[in-house]
Amino acid sequence: MVDYDDRLHRVYAAGRAVDQETIDTWMRAYAEVVPAQRPLTVLDLGSGIGRFTPALAETFGGPAYGVEPSARMREQSPPHPRVTYLEGSAEAIPLADSSCDVALLFLSFHHFADQQQALRELHRVLRPGGVVLLRSQFADRMPELPWYEYFPSAPAADAAMYRTVAETQRMARAAGLVPDDELRLISAERPRTLAALYDRVSTRALSTFEHLPAEEIEAGFAAFRRDAEADPDRETPVIPASLMVLRRSH
Structure with missing residues (x-):
């Protein structure tokens, strides 16, 4: 497990920032699969x-409702008149039964200590017809991220954090959540230059780096920096993101 109160909260905003265009793309993708009524x-x-x-x-x-166990992460959350941030875990969500229509898990599922209990909790807090938007990686469909070439252990370290598509679907069904037949692939990120990618990854805001040897991290960033300085404007590929949709039918 990764402790975001230790180091990552200090670098997360710089290393994991999302621009408004990316946010808007995600919101459009979510709107296509959630219930039509508003609010x-x-x-x-x-x-x-x-x-x-x-x-x-x-x-x-x-x-x-933003539910987050890390106090240091919650402290940085932007205020909004219709948003409430709560301390809590996925295994014990601090909301009432049948109180939500939609639940977003954006690259958080792999951090849950008890994923099966988390899915049961999601079933509990969702109303019938509610939807879970599970933005995750999957061990059998790992992307080939452009920065992996500098850190040979990173693909295996990342894959080890995630379950396969079939495993995740089985767990969801066991909790009373029905997966859609296919994953959705969302191209929400914008292209980045190699220099911009280096600046972003070098913050070490990705939890991957909590699992790599120190010497590999040092050597990898040295090579990454050299390439970024030699060819800063090279465009890196945009990797589509996987979205699994789970529905509470009753």
């Missing part, structure tokens, strides 16, 4: 520094 009550589970929570309230009418 919708939204849970942002593992909300971190609240990158998406205010936009969820704006897009779906609110209220929105």
